[in-house]
Amino acid sequence: MTDAALERWLGAKRRLVERALRRELPARRSQLREAMRYSLLAGGKRLRPILALASGEVVGAAPATVLPFACALEYIHTYSLVHDDLPAMDDDDLRRGRPTSHKVYGEGLAILVGDALLTDAFGLMAGARGVPPARALAAVAELARAAGEAGMVGGQALDLASEGVRTSLGQVRAIHARKTGALFTASVRVGAIVGGARPGVLRRLGAYGEQLGLAFQIVDDLLDAVEGGDGRRDLELGKATYPAVLGMERARRHAARARDAALAAVQPLGPSADPLRAIAAWIVAQVGRGS
Numbered sequence: 001m002t003d004a005a006l007e008r009w010l011g012a013k014r015r016l017v018e019r020a021l022r023r024e025l026p027a028r029r030s031q032l033r034e035a036m037r038y039s040l041l042a043g044g045k046r047l048r049p050i051l052a053l054a055s056g057e058v059v060g061a062a063p064a065t066v067l068p069f070a071c072a073l074e075y076i077h078t079y080s081l082v083h084d085d086l087p088a089m090d091d092d093d094l095r096r097g098r099p100t101s102h103k104v105y106g107e108g109l110a111i112l113v114g115d116a117l118l119t120d121a122f123g124l125m126a127g128a129r130g131v132p133p134a135r136a137l138a139a140v141a142e143l144a145r146a147a148g149e150a151g152m153v154g155g156q157a158l159d160l161a162s163e164g165v166r167t168s169l170g171q172v173r174a175i176h177a178r179k180t181g182a183l184f185t186a187s188v189r190v191g192a193i194v195g196g197a198r199p200g201v202l203r204r205l206g207a208y209g210e211q212l213g214l215a216f217q218i219v220d221d222l223l224d225a226v227e228g229g230d231g232r233r234d235l236e237l238g239k240a241t242y243p244a245v246l247g248m249e250r251a252r253r254h255a256a257r258a259r260d261a262a263l264a265a266v267q268p269l270g271p272s273a274d275p276l277r278a279i280a281a282w283i284v285a286q287v288g289r290g291s
Contacts (some may be wrong), residue, residue, distance in 0.1 A: 001278040008267035052191035068128035075121035079114040128282025146186030155179025181213030218255040
């Protein structure tokens with residue numbers, strides 16, 4: 001898949017997700033709803049729901065079948081950003097070029113925004129139509145594991161505990177495998193589960209998601225360091241990042257190895273996995289473009 005073809009494909013999937021998010025969370029005369037929409041509809045790559053749609057396509061699932069689960073992924077990702085930005089966490093003033101939720105609506109409402117998005121995500125999945133109950137339940141369990149103590153929330157706790165502490169590469173990996181990687185892996189696996197993937201295919205897609213999440217986090221850290229971004233803030237807080245532990249050049253090599261491992265995982269899956277292959281290459285290519 002060429003860069004131009006990938007951009008068209010990503011654009012089409014992003015528009016599909018945006019329409020679904022607006023349909024699932026229409027405007028209402030409520031400050032809480034306004035604040036939820038402020039964060040959820042603020043744009044972004046929509047990479048996690050797109051990965052769910054892409055893995056669903058690999059196993060023959062219609063996008064409409066996967067969409068409620070894809071939207072749930074974006075709800076959970078957005079909730080995590082709203083809470084991460086709070087003064088008690090990363091204390092960020094801007095998100096995607098706009099004031100963060102707590103800067104606009106106050107800390108109390110920002111906490112409730114995250115609570116509502118997380119809770120409503122499971123409502124979306126429970127209300128999905130056309131999915132066999134066993135598959136829906138498996139997808140819900142998958143996402144619950146990835147979002148909770150064993151995954152994203154647990155990784156965030158490890159990240160907080162690591163601030164200002166000298167960390168090893170193994171510790172950095174452990175933090176980000178849960179904080180970032182778990183939701184990437186779940187994104188790929190959930191789409192495949194909804195589509196009825198065979199166990200062998202599901203294992204391959206899960207391995208792809210793990211390596212993609214690793215590559216994404218390394219690239220994110222590198223871009224922050226190169227472009228100024230959150231890298232300066234991470235340095236002030238003594239955050240555990242790949243460039244801080246490995247240096248820039250070794251971190252680039254680790255990102256390339258993760259990309260290659262992701263590609264190897266889906267190599268036998270045929271042309272239907274081409275978008276997944278292209279996404280892995282595109283993510284790592286961002287380092288060169290960012291520098």
